[in-house]
Amino acid sequence: MSESTAKLNADKHVEYIVNLGRAENTLSYHLTEHLRLNGIYWAITSLSLLGRIDALDRSAVIEYVGNCWNSSNGGFSSHPNHDTHILSTLSGIQILITLDAVEEAKIDTSKVVDYILQLRPSNQGFFTGDEWGESDTRFTYCAISTLSLLGALDRLDQVESGTSIKQKIVSWFTQCINFDGGFGNNIGAETHSGQVFTAVAALAIIDRLDIIHTDNLSWWLSERQVQNGGLNGRPQKQEDVCYSWWVLSALSILHRLHWINKDKLISFILSAQDPDCGGIADRPGDVSDVFHTLFGVAGLSMLGYPEIERVDPVYCMPVKTIERLGLKKSYTLL
Amino acid sequence: MLYAERDDFKDLIPIPQDEGPSPLAPINYSQKCNPHRDAMDMFRAVVDINEKSERALGLTEDIIRMNAGHYTVWHYRTTILVELGLDLQSELKLMDELSTEFLKSYQVWHHRRLCVGLLATTTSPFADKNCPAAVTISSTPQTSSPPPPLPSSIDLARYELQFIANLFHATEDPKNYHTWVYRQWILTYFDKLFQDQDRHHELEFIESLINDDIYNNSVWSHRFFCLFKLGWLHTSLEAEIEYVLIKIGIAPSNMSSWNYLRGILKVNRKGLNQQRVLQFSETLVKAKSASDDMNPPLPALEWLADAALEDKNPIATKHYLTLKDLDPIRRHYWTWKSHLALSA
Structure with a gap:
């Protein structure tokens, strides 16, 4: 690793993110419409952790997010007039809460809560992404996180056929636990670091981490670190900066973050920075994007890298925001 | 234009x-x-x-x-x-092409699942494979729990399994997450229709993929899914342990097969102190330690250490400290384990 990439190039990353907003004429801009609100969330959160949330026009962001809200069904779409989806709904709420602008955006949060709740098929312990019924631990996390951010977790106490929704969720997650202690996206699906985060964080929010085999799973997670310091998502797969979020957040919630070699991982993340255009890529030498930029910065934040705001490993939002809401859970950062 | x-x-x-x-x-x-x-x-x-x-x-x-x-x-x-x-048959044909091209798209697999769920609950899909009757549907899709498949849809299930097998081969990506999740959905959804020959066929498929790449974690995970989630194990647990040991012998540092071995013991409520596995691990550790510049396979040493810890045998501490030297990137983990062993 050269000297020039050995430090976090925060100014370049801010510049890179701000410039993303000026790229509307590129083909890739049009091809990512279905991820636009997620993209703004990644951008806002990165900037917030870098202490530069003012770099994007706050009122324009709020107005855009407001335009992505569908007042008839209560969900958010990725772009105005697209279909609503649970992924963009969580992103929309995360952006507005980070900007402390839920009221300003004139969002009726009770409608958002109802939108989320109707995405659970009756009697099931999981949520789907939209009315088309794709089930995934990711969507269940999105649902629980959104409800929590909106102060509506008590809605999961509702009893249906003798058991509470929360109990159904816990038993679904229990069925998803694999022989290696991890979680896939569905019952029996291969353990994957990204899905592990969604399960661990969802269970943390509803205070049911007790069903997790903590040491077993934490060992599997620390096994994800390869010789160059990077982390992979599954055994024998290539390392990728985004796992600096998925693996570290889960380990942090499980209070085992110190099982990772911090210095080697910091070096790996920094080596994936683009020294010319800014941003962080999946691995050294690749093209950077805002998704990997956030997860690289968030990883560094959990590892205690200087001059980065602390990120909350449960919600992937600034700690100070989660503390303002009084939602902070138990976890350990380095 | x-x-x-x-x-x-x-x-x-x-x-x-x-x-x-x-x-x-x-x-x-x-x-x-x-x-x-x-x-x-x-x-x-x-x-x-x-x-x-x-x-x-x-x-x-x-x-x-x-x-x-x-x-x-x-x-x-x-x-x-x-x-x-x-006609959903032709839609499925189109999906054959699009799934190959957009292997990593969630949507393409979800759409395929919708089509198969609809076809499987409609009369006689694939009744004549050479000239499939147009299958049409007029109901609203309900995908999270489609009704059980009709018995006649077994050929559709077999078609899907073969398609995925071909796809793994054609795309040279037998670790693709979406594809495996989809295959497991097929096996779960059509489970009651499958016969011995189908189960046998699936195990042969797994075996061929393990032989292609013994480090493919997805296949080990899938083997567990078939044998212990769907309950297809038709031999004894001991025979399955022997099978894994043979595979570990080929690649002694392969975490996937070692994790699998731990998993099948755990699901059968057995501890790590299996005489056969202990002997096997000791042999591996000794053989490697005897040669000059080779480290012993870490998972074998780890097994001995964890088994000793389970037994409150003080040798565990020594093993963990050796592991800490050999695997410095995870030294905090090994240190913690050695402390556990000391206080056991």
């Missing part, structure tokens, strides 16, 4: 994206030769009048080929198929 210029769409006026005020500067619509935007503008015109037609179906296919992640377009495609009662 752009949709805006096509004769067969000339009755529609393309609707440009209403950007609204955006944090990201407004789009410059002077850029006319963007085929994706051209198609999306026409798509908005089609959706605006809620047109469900063959030409709208073709339009969605064009957009999907440019951008397979666009779930709004996929949804609209599904509603067209359902409302027009179009």
Whole structure:
């Protein structure tokens, strides 16, 4: 690793993110419409952790997010007039809460809560992404996180056929636990670091981490670190900066973050920075994007890298925001 | 040719994206030769009048080929198929092509699942494989729990399994997450229809993939799924342990097979102190330690250490400290384990 990439190039990353907003004429801009609100969330959160949330026009962001809200069904779409989806709904709420602008955006949060709740098929312990019924631990996390951010977790106490929704969720997650202690996206699906985060964080929010085999799973997670310091998502797969979020957040919630070699991982993340255009890529030498930029910065934040705001490993939002809401859970950062 | 210029769409006026005020500067619509935007503008015109037609179906296919992640377009495609009662067999054929091309798209696999769920609950799909009858459907899709498949749909299930097997081969990506999840859905959904020959066939398939790449964690995970989740184990647990040991002998540091071995013991409520595995691990550790510059396979030493810890045998501490030296990147973990062993 050269000297020039050995430090976090925060100014370049801010510049890179701000410039993303000026790229509307590129083909890739049009091809990512279905991820636009997620993209703004990644951008806002990165900037917030870098202490530069003012770099994007706050009122324009709020107005855009407001335009992505569908007042008839209560969900958010990725772009105005697209279909609503649970992924963009969580992103929309995360952006507005980070900007402390839920009221300003004139969002009726009770409608958002109802939108989320109707995405659970009756009697099931999981949520789907939209009315088309794709089930995934990711969507269940999105649902629980959104409800929590909106102060509506008590809605999961509702009893249906003798058991509470929360109990159904816990038993679904229990069925998803694999022989290696991890979680896939569905019952029996291969353990994957990204899905592990969604399960661990969802269970943390509803205070049911007790069903997790903590040491077993934490060992599997620390096994994800390869010789160059990077982390992979599954055994024998290539390392990728985004796992600096998925693996570290889960380990942090499980209070085992110190099982990772911090210095080697910091070096790996920094080596994936683009020294010319800014941003962080999946691995050294690749093209950077805002998704990997956030997860690289968030990883560094959990590892205690200087001059980065602390990120909350449960919600992937600034700690100070989660503390303002009084939602902070138990976890350990380095 | 752009949709805006096509004769067969000339009755529609393309609707440009209403950007609204955006944090990201407004789009410059002077850029006319963007085929994706051209198609999306026409798509908005089609959706605006809620047109469900063959030409709208073709339009969605064009957009999907440019951008397979666009779930709004996929949804609209599904509603067209359902409302027009179009042939789902040919849709599945199209998915054969698109799944290969867009292997990593969630939507392509989800759509395939929708089609299969609908086909499997409709009379006689694949009744004549050479000349499949057009299967149409008029109900609303309900995918999270489709009704049980009809017995006649067993050939559809077999077709899907073969398709996935071919796909792994053709794409040289036998670790693709979506594909495995989809295969497991097929096996779960059609489980009651499968016969011994199908189960046997699946185990042969697993075996061939393990032989192709013994480090493929997805296949080990899938083996566990079939034998212990679906309950297809037809030999004794001891025989399965022997099988794994043979595979570990080929690749002694393979975490996937060692994890699998731990998993099958755990699911059968057995501890690590299995005489056969202990002997095997000791042999591996000794053989490697005896040669000059080779480290012992870490998972074998780890097994001995964890088994000793389980037994409260003080040798565990020594093993963990050795592991700490050999695997410094995880030294904090090994230190913690050695402390556990000391206080045991």
